[in-house]
Amino acid sequence: MNNQVFPVVVVGAGPIGLAAAAQLVERGLEALVFEAGDAVSAAVREWHHVRLFSRWSGLIDPAARRLLEKSDWQEPDPDGYPTGLEWATQYLQPLADALGTVVRLNTRVVGVARRGRDRVVDAGRDNEPLVVRTVSADGVEHRVVARAVIDASGTWGSPSPVGADGLPAIGERAAADKISYRVPDLTDADNVVRYAGRQVAVLGSGHSALTALVAFAGFAQTHPGTRVRWVLRRGAVGNAFGGGESDQLAARGALGQRAQVAVDAGHVEVVTGFRTSDIERAGDRLVLVSDDGRRLDAVDEVVAVTGFRPDLSWLSEVRLDLDARLQAPVALAPLIDPNVHSCGTVYPHGVKELTHSEAGVFLVGMKSYGRAPTFLALTGYEQVRSVVAAIAGDHQAAERVDLILPETGVCGGAGLFDEPVSDAGAGGCCGVPAPVELTLTASPRD
Incomplete structure (x- = not known):
């Protein structure tokens, strides 16, 4: 069966999901973006009052910029630090408008599976497309057949509890x-x-x-x-x-x-x-x-404000290769595991680190980091550029990684939280940069 006749479904109309859609459109691939909220970048709008750590120059996806430049969009001052509201209204909403009917609001994805096969069945699996189950705001269910699924739904809707053992505290x-x-x-x-x-x-x-x-x-x-x-x-x-x-x-x-x-x-x-x-x-x-x-x-x-975690419940029928600790893709987890890295080392990565046993399913953006606490928008843009190139069959572009991330200069992983952290070596010790949390700080943050 030729899966290329079906659209690529993107889950989530936030910064990374919309960037994925822009990459898909630029390559001439049919895309559908499903957003559970009643507006694009619904999560970003919830922290509208927070100012990002990154300047505008690090918050606009290259393919999205090329799409927006075809309209009357006015690019913000690249040296400015936007709030969440400014990011949503001055970039993400215009981008969604440029994408047009590609973006579907008030549509929650509640399941993804291989057509006609639950996760146990091997026979014929490679020849079947994916199916995406959605529910609209009025409760109507729909089934969409998809060539691939890019999950950019983030983790904003699943905050970690107060309980230190990962479970809600008694009485929470x-x-x-x-x-x-x-x-x-x-x-x-x-x-x-x-x-x-x-x-x-x-x-x-x-x-x-x-x-x-x-x-x-x-x-x-x-x-x-x-x-x-x-x-x-x-x-x-x-x-x-x-x-x-x-x-x-x-x-x-x-x-x-x-x-x-x-x-x-x-x-x-x-x-x-x-x-x-x-x-x-x-x-x-x-x-x-x-x-x-x-x-x-x-x-x-x-x-x-003890972190967030991915909601994997609606992906239970696809075969994901996730790290047992971080719930991140197994090839990515060693790069971002706070129990291992004293300097938060992570390098730009793409489809190689984000591929699962289930062909055509990709977790990107903050969702791809599982329970790891920090993320940079530029990292997500590089992820979707690589993933979309792979979906399009451009493997040379998919394997190419050209991105320099800012160095944090902070040593001492979260895995050592029980012990006093030595100041030795603090200040620029990291050989490779640490990412920064995308959606959860205030003035200014990223």
């Missing part, structure tokens, strides 16, 4: 009304009411946590009585503030420096070595309890 679900799993917009009127004058626990050690700390430190200055407690699983703050002046993403380095100033000035209380196991109600407040029995003073609100 019951306390959901007091827990936010995103960096809150503290200019929003409802959030001002929610957090002003309250005691807030921020959980997490990544750039999202630093963003929250900086935001709340400033918020506390204009809203007296607001107090912030930073709760870390690692045994010491160590390198959690990042690379500072050594970071080639200057805005990311500056964020860490601002967070350190807030802590050093006493605006943020730090608790280390605390692995949450239970959350208890104390009237309208919450008490965090660690697995060693430690109890923190009650707080009014919890901001849990």
Whole structure:
């Protein structure tokens, strides 16, 4: 059977999904982009208030730029740092408009399989196309036959729980009304009411946590009585503030420096070595309890920015080769595993690292990183360029990788969070650059 007569389905109309569509259109391949939200870049719009670490020059896919240049689109200042809202309205929405009917909103993908074969069946599998099951906003189900599936759905919809063992803490679900799993917009009127004058626990050690700390430190200055407690699983703050002046993403380095100033000035209380196991109600407040029995003073609100994880449930009928720890493609996982890399080493990669046993199925973007915490938009653009080239049969282009990523200058992997991190070698030690988290920090971030 000639699978080339069928479209390539892209799941998710975010930055990487739309870039994949632009690459497909440029190569003359039929594409369909299914977006569960009622607008393109729905996840990006949810963190509209966050400013990215990367400049505009690192946020626009080359094929997307070539497509947009055919319209009256005005490219933003390449040296500017956009907010999530600006990224969505000044680039991603115009790109979706240029792609036209390729993009289908309010369409959730709920399953992918090999036509007529569940994952157990070998016979005839290589001769059948893929089928993609979708559900529209009104609940109507559809089946789409596809040549290939590029999953760029990200991880935004699956935040990691508070519980340090990867499961929700006992009592976490019951306390959901007091827990936010995103960096809150503290200019929003409802959030001002929610957090002003309250005691807030921020959980997490990544750039999202630093963003929250900086935001709340400033918020506390204009809203007296607001107090912030930073709760870390690692045994010491160590390198959690990042690379500072050594970071080639200057805005990311500056964020860490601002967070350190807030802590050093006493605006943020730090608790280390605390692995949450239970959350208890104390009237309208919450008490965090660690697995060693430690109890923190009650707080009014919890901001849990402890990472994200991929939703693999609707891919259960295709054969994915995933690393047991990170839930990332097995060939990619060793490059991004925080338990192994003290310098966050990752090099640009493509179809070679993203191929699975199930032919024609590719996880790209943040989804491809599984539970690894950091990602750079440029990395995703390079991924989809390579994947689409392979789908088109241009194997020479698929194997070619031409991309230089910014060096983080930060040493010390997340796998050492129980131990104080030595400062030895900090500052530009990394031979190859670390990626930066794509969707979860604040001013500025990427």
